[in-house]
Amino acid sequence: VTTGRLEAFSDGVLAVAITLLALDLRVPEIDHGSLWHELLRQWPNYVAYATSFLTVGIIWINHHAALRRLRRIDHTGLILNVVLLMTVCVLPFTTALMARYLDRATGSSVAAAVSGGSFLVMSFAFVALQRHVLLARADLANESLSPEARMAVLRRNLVGSVPYAAATALAFVSAYLTLAICAAIAVFYALPSTTADAGALE
Amino acid sequence: VTTGRLEAFSDGVLAVAITLLALDLRVPEIDHGSLWHELLRQWPNYVAYATSFLTVGIIWINHHAALRRLRRIDHTGLILNVVLLMTVCVLPFTTALMARYLDRATGSSVAAAVSGGSFLVMSFAFVALQRHVLLARADLANESLSPEARMAVLRRNLVGSVPYAAATALAFVSAYLTLAICAAIAVFYALPSTTADAGALE
Amino acid sequence: VTTGRLEAFSDGVLAVAITLLALDLRVPEIDHGSLWHELLRQWPNYVAYATSFLTVGIIWINHHAALRRLRRIDHTGLILNVVLLMTVCVLPFTTALMARYLDRATGSSVAAAVSGGSFLVMSFAFVALQRHVLLARADLANESLSPEARMAVLRRNLVGSVPYAAATALAFVSAYLTLAICAAIAVFYALPSTTADAGALE
Amino acid sequence: VTTGRLEAFSDGVLAVAITLLALDLRVPEIDHGSLWHELLRQWPNYVAYATSFLTVGIIWINHHAALRRLRRIDHTGLILNVVLLMTVCVLPFTTALMARYLDRATGSSVAAAVSGGSFLVMSFAFVALQRHVLLARADLANESLSPEARMAVLRRNLVGSVPYAAATALAFVSAYLTLAICAAIAVFYALPSTTADAGALE
Numbered sequence: 001v002t003t004g005r006l007e008a009f010s011d012g013v014l015a016v017a018i019t020l021l022a023l024d025l026r027v028p029e030i031d032h033g034s035l036w037h038e039l040l041r042q043w044p045n046y047v048a049y050a051t052s053f054l055t056v057g058i059i060w061i062n063h064h065a066a067l068r069r070l071r072r073i074d075h076t077g078l079i080l081n082v083v084l085l086m087t088v089c090v091l092p093f094t095t096a097l098m099a100r101y102l103d104r105a106t107g108s109s110v111a112a113a114v115s116g117g118s119f120l121v122m123s124f125a126f127v128a129l130q131r132h133v134l135l136a137r138a139d140l141a142n143e144s145l146s147p148e149a150r151m152a153v154l155r156r157n158l159v160g161s162v163p164y165a166a167a168t169a170l171a172f173v174s175a176y177l178t179l180a181i182c183a184a185i186a187v188f189y190a191l192p193s194t195t196a197d198a199g200a201l202e
Numbered sequence: 203v204t205t206g207r208l209e210a211f212s213d214g215v216l217a218v219a220i221t222l223l224a225l226d227l228r229v230p231e232i233d234h235g236s237l238w239h240e241l242l243r244q245w246p247n248y249v250a251y252a253t254s255f256l257t258v259g260i261i262w263i264n265h266h267a268a269l270r271r272l273r274r275i276d277h278t279g280l281i282l283n284v285v286l287l288m289t290v291c292v293l294p295f296t297t298a299l300m301a302r303y304l305d306r307a308t309g310s311s312v313a314a315a316v317s318g319g320s321f322l323v324m325s326f327a328f329v330a331l332q333r334h335v336l337l338a339r340a341d342l343a344n345e346s347l348s349p350e351a352r353m354a355v356l357r358r359n360l361v362g363s364v365p366y367a368a369a370t371a372l373a374f375v376s377a378y379l380t381l382a383i384c385a386a387i388a389v390f391y392a393l394p395s396t397t398a399d400a401g402a403l404e
Numbered sequence: 405v406t407t408g409r410l411e412a413f414s415d416g417v418l419a420v421a422i423t424l425l426a427l428d429l430r431v432p433e434i435d436h437g438s439l440w441h442e443l444l445r446q447w448p449n450y451v452a453y454a455t456s457f458l459t460v461g462i463i464w465i466n467h468h469a470a471l472r473r474l475r476r477i478d479h480t481g482l483i484l485n486v487v488l489l490m491t492v493c494v495l496p497f498t499t500a501l502m503a504r505y506l507d508r509a510t511g512s513s514v515a516a517a518v519s520g521g522s523f524l525v526m527s528f529a530f531v532a533l534q535r536h537v538l539l540a541r542a543d544l545a546n547e548s549l550s551p552e553a554r555m556a557v558l559r560r561n562l563v564g565s566v567p568y569a570a571a572t573a574l575a576f577v578s579a580y581l582t583l584a585i586c587a588a589i590a591v592f593y594a595l596p597s598t599t600a601d602a603g604a605l606e
Numbered sequence: 607v608t609t610g611r612l613e614a615f616s617d618g619v620l621a622v623a624i625t626l627l628a629l630d631l632r633v634p635e636i637d638h639g640s641l642w643h644e645l646l647r648q649w650p651n652y653v654a655y656a657t658s659f660l661t662v663g664i665i666w667i668n669h670h671a672a673l674r675r676l677r678r679i680d681h682t683g684l685i686l687n688v689v690l691l692m693t694v695c696v697l698p699f700t701t702a703l704m705a706r707y708l709d710r711a712t713g714s715s716v717a718a719a720v721s722g723g724s725f726l727v728m729s730f731a732f733v734a735l736q737r738h739v740l741l742a743r744a745d746l747a748n749e750s751l752s753p754e755a756r757m758a759v760l761r762r763n764l765v766g767s768v769p770y771a772a773a774t775a776l777a778f779v780s781a782y783l784t785l786a787i788c789a790a791i792a793v794f795y796a797l798p799s800t801t802a803d804a805g806a807l808e
Contacts, residue, residue, distance in 0.1 A: 005209055005266055007611055012217025015618025016420075018695070019626060020221060025269075025699035027706050035713030039720065050692065057688030061681075074234050079392045082259030086252065089220070093227035107237030110727055114241065192682045206413055207468055214419025222423060277465075281594045284461030288454065289423070291538050295429035302692070309439030316443065407615055409670055424625060479667075480798045490656065493624070497631035504633050511641030518645065590756030606609025 003067050006081060010063060013085045017092065018028040018056045021049055024096040044102040047179060048115075054186035055119065056088060062126065062157075070133055071142035080129040087122040091175050094118035102175050112175035116168035119182060123161040205269050208283060212265060215287045220258045222250055224300040249381060250301040250317075254293050257321065261290065261304035264328065264359075272335055277296035282331040289324040296320040305376050311389065314377035318370035321384060325363040332359050407471050411484060414467060417489045422460040425453055428500040451583060452519075453501040456495050459523065463492060466530065466561075475536055475546035484533040491526040498522035506579050516579035520572035523586060529567040534561050540552035544580065609673050612687060614656055614686035616669060617693045623698065624662045627655055630702040651709040654721075658701040659715040660792035662694060668732065668763075684791065687787040693728040700724035700757060708781050718781035722774035725788060736763050 025045055028038040063084075073081075094115040101111035131141050145153075169179035176183040227247055230240040265286075275283075296317045303313035336352040337344050347355075369383035432442040437517055447500035467488075477485075498519040506517035537544050538554040549557075632653055634644040640716040669690075679687075700721040707717035751759075765776050773787035 002390045005213065008210065008351055009213045009217055009262055010264075010616060011611065011615045012214050012416075012419075012618050014624050015416075015615055016218050016221035017224075018691070019619055019622035020225070022623075022695045022699055023626070024251040025696060027699070027703045030713060032712065035707065035716040038343065039716070043648075053695070054688065055693045057685070057691070060615055060688075061684050064615075076394045078263050079394075082262075084393075085220070085259070086255045089224045089255070090227060090251075092333070093224055093229070101237065106234065107232060110241070141269075190685045190688075192680075194687075208417065210412060211464055212470075213416045214618075214621075216421050217618075218423035219426075222427070251591050276596075278596045281461070281596075284458065284464075284594075287422070287461070288457045291426045291457070292429060292453075295426055295431070299431050303439065306511055308436065312439040312443070345410055356437060377501050409617065412614060412620055413666055416618050417625055420622050420625035421628075424629070427629075462663050483796045483798075485665070486666075486796075488658045489624070489663070493628045494631060494658070496654075497628055497633070501633045505641065509806075510638065511636060513643070514641040554788065562761075603748045 003070050003162055006073055006078065007067055008065075010081060010085060013059070014056060014060045014063070014088060015091045017085075018053055018060075018118050021056070023051050023092060024099060025049060026107050030064065038177055039100070044179070045096075045099040045184060048095045048099040051183040052091050052177065054190055055182070057125065058186065058189045059088060059122070060110070064116060066126075066130055068142050069145065071134070072103040072140055074137055076139065077129065077132055077137065077140065078141075080125070084129050086184075087125045089120065091179060092120070097177070098179065102179065107174035109172050112171035112178035113168055116164060116171055116178045116182060120161060120164040120168050120184075123157075123164055127154070127157045127161060130154055132147040204274050205272050208275060208280065209269055211400065212269075212283060212287060212391060213262070214292060216258060216262045219287075220255055220262075220404075222294040223254050223258070223297060225294060226301060230293065232303050233257070242298060246304040246381070247298075247301040248383060250297045250304075253299040253381065253385040256381075257384070257391055258293065260388065260391045261324070261328065267392060268328075268332055268335070271347065272342050274342055275335070276339055276342065279331065279334055279342065280331055282327070282334055286324070286327040286331050289320065289327045291321055293324070300377070304381065306344045309375050310377035314373035314380035315370055318366060318373055318380045318384060321387075322363060322366040322370050325366050329356070329359045329363060406476050410477055411468075411471055414471075414485060414489060415464070417448050418460060418464045418467070418492060421489075421493045422457055423465075425460070427496065428503060429453060439547065447480060447505040448583070449503040450501075451587060452499045452506075455583065455587040455590050456499040458594055459586070460495060462490060462590065462593045463530065470534055470537070473547060474544050475542065476544055477537070478544065480539055481536055481541065481555040482545065484529070486538055488526070488529040488533050489568075491522065491529045494522055502579070502583065506583065509543060511577035513576050517572055517581035518574035520575055520582045520586060523589075524565060524568040524572050526601065527561075527568050531558070531565060533563045534558055556558065563565070565577050608678050612679055612684065613670075616673075616691060617666070618689060618695060620662060620666045620669070622657055622689075623695045624666075624698055626698040627658050627662070627701060629698065630705060631655060634756070640779055647707075648728065650785070651702075651705040652697065653656060654701045654705040654708075655787040657785065657792050658697050661788070662697065664795045665728065665732065666700050672732075672736055672739070675749060675751065676746050678746055680743055680746065681737070683735065683738055683743065686738055690728070690731040691734050693724065693731045695729070696724055704781070705784065710783065714781035715778050718773055718784035720776035722770060722777055722784045722788060726767060726770040726774050727790075729770050733760070733763045733767060736760055742779060752767075 025042075028035065028042065030038050070077075094117075098115035101107040111142045131154060134145075134154055138145075138147075138150065163181060163185050166186075169180045170181065171178040227244075230237065230244065231239050272279075282364065296319075300311045300317035303309040333356060336347075336356055340347075342351075365383060365387050369380045369387075372383065373380040426473035426550075429446075430579065432439065432446065434442050436536075473483075476479045500523075535558060538558055541544040542551075542554065567589050568584060571582045571589075575582040612752075614761065631648075634641065634648065637646050674681075689695075698724075703717045704721035707713040738758055738759060744751075744753075744756065769787060769791050773784045777784040
């Protein structure tokens with residue numbers, strides 16, 4: 001299978017998932033008092049929204065870079081891609097969960113762990129897809145990437161999972177810490193030239 | 203009509219429908235007690251989500267394989283494709299129905315039968331589309347598939363409907379059975395080399 | 405502007421709008437009694453869903469056929485296309501409105517008139533787009549369509565609006581009548597060879 | 607990176623965001639009284655919907671025109687594009703906020719300022735993307751645009767932000783004024799030949 005329609009479908013799913021993140025931004029209902037105050041009180045929603053949006057945007061960029069290396073894809077690759085998309089599509093749910101419970105006395109650690117964990121699972125799904133197309137089925141590539149270069153890409157992907165593991169574990173220290181780490185990861189990858197792929201992208 | 207824009211539209215609808223499945227994952231509202239416990243109580247939603255997501259992903263793969271065989275498509279083919287998409291787009295509803303009623307005393311059989319039945323109807327709609335382009339309008343194909351090969355593809359699609367019929371009928375024994383069968387079907391098709399199309403796909 | 409990205413954006417909007425139609429299929433909440441009975445009570449939702457889904461599917465087919473005639477499109481054409489999409493995107497709302505009020509003592513006529521009227525406005529928006537690209541800017545076409553052929557296409561589009569006008573007006577006789585007419589229109593255009601465009605489509 | 611898949615992803619996000627605007631059109635629940643009256647009472651929702659829909663449609667047209675000038679895009683450009691999409695995806699929220707509070711005694715100014723401000727931020731995000739591809743990375747262009755022409759495009763984009771700044775500031779005079787200005791901007795850009803880009807578009 002050529003990768004054209006795989007890209008189209010993946011782009012579609014990522015585009016819908018990234019847009020659905022905004023569905024958790026709800027119009028507050030006030031009877032009296034200040035709307036401004038009420039909107040500010042929802043700040044965890046905005047931070048969580050921006051973090052997840054940027055993260056999915058970066059996943060899209062990386063997904064794009066990964067598929068560009070392929071000439072075609074096999075059944076297992078298609079299924080691994082579906083699994084990756086499945087982990088992305090739960091992000092609106094886990095993001096909303098973290099935002100809702102962030103400043104509560106009960107449940108904030110669990111909510112943050114689930115949210116950080118969903119990013120971790122997503123990064124593992126990406127590594128699994130990469131591992132398949134880079135190692136198991138190296139014949140699918142459309143360019144002659146040396147085994148060393150393949151391992152380097154895969155190692156970089158795997159290293160990218162580590163901060164999410166930390167963010168998940170630290171949820172039991174503080175939910176705010178989890179959110180801060182996830183936001184920092186997103187900003188880090190958004191910065192120019194910090195991603196090793198940036199050069200390769202062009 | 204060439205199949206390019208048909209693919210784009212179908213990919214779009216499938217991408218939206220698959221993403222909307224996650225809308226039934228709701229942030230639980232707890233006043234006291236454990237959020238962890240509450241999240242675990244929602245396990246039917248997660249299983250139903252994963253099952254339907256994988257199923258729609260596989261439908262997308264099969265749809266892709268089916269359209270690749272076509273050079274162009276006629277009006278009836280377009281309408282049969284719209285009908286197929288119509289059956290896919292109700293899956294978020296029927297999936298949510300099954301998840302909500304799975305462990306209830308009342309309604310679980312009906313909910314499971316409707317959910318299994320929606321997969322059955324979807325597989326029939328796929329067979330109807332395939333039957334049209336493989337038999338009725340064999341001239342639409344872009345490759346010379348022998349009549350035997352056409353019948354083989356169609357028979358395989360039809361056989362694929364049987365487990366869904368069983369899952370629907372067994373809803374009146376146990377809703378859990380229906381969910382288990384549907385999940386097993388999805389996993390079966392996701393496994394490498396179990397789909398006869400897997401080879402043809404490449 | 406070439407029509408490639410216009411098609412992609414239009415396909416995307418139509419794909420999302422058609423899928424959102426299913427959001428009005430709600431999981432009923434029963435405390436006791438029969439879920440089966442409760443699901444059957446929602447039949448107006450299913451009929452309205454199928455009607456609108458098929459209608460948007462046909463709009464997509466016609467939109468596809470219309471754009472295929474174009475080599476490029478101007479600013480006014482782009483805006484008329486946005487207006488057409490705007491009328492399509494309200495259909496989930498007006499469809500839900502009709503379904504909710506169909507069998508109520510109060511509001512059924514208004515709801516049906518609004519729903520029928522939304523189809524009417526959509527068909528007018530389609531005629532406006534067609535009129536622009538067929539008459540006002542005939543130079544945008546990618547094929548030499550005779551003035552007579554252009555007028556014939558436009559006349560056919562305009563005639564297609566008449567049943568929607570009837571459906572809207574008859575809402576004040578009976579909301580059921582409006583739904584029946586809209587459903588009949590959708591089925592009529594879905595039938596093979598009733599659409600004059602069917603031949604041209606190939 | 608070539609711009610093909612960037613366009614596909616951006617089109618997808620814009621298509622979903624524009625369609626989600628209609629989710630704030632809610633079926634009113636009446637017990638007695640006139641449904642017609644109740645639907646008319648929701649007029650701020652309709653005006654806000656039409657305004658935002660047209661605005662996103664125009665953003666899409668401008669985005670399309672901007673990307674057409676590019677041969678490829680770098681990492682910073684991709685990120686700036688994700689940020690632009692992030693600002694577009696909050697529009698369903700801010701549009702709903704304005705519509706809900708427009709005719710209320712409390713909160714209308716804040717809601718209108720947030721809504722006008724979200725358009726302003728979106729136009730700044732567009733300018734930032736344009737500034738990057740037109741000035742910072744002029745080598746990404748696929749056509750030889752003179753420095754003067756580049757500055758002219760950028761100046762036009764920047765001037766386009768001014769009315770949104772006014773609309774935001776005037777929210778504290780009257781929320782209706784903000785809505786009127788935003789609607790007028792959308793209509794202005796929709797008119798033929800008012801957009802300087804209109805000519806360039808062809």
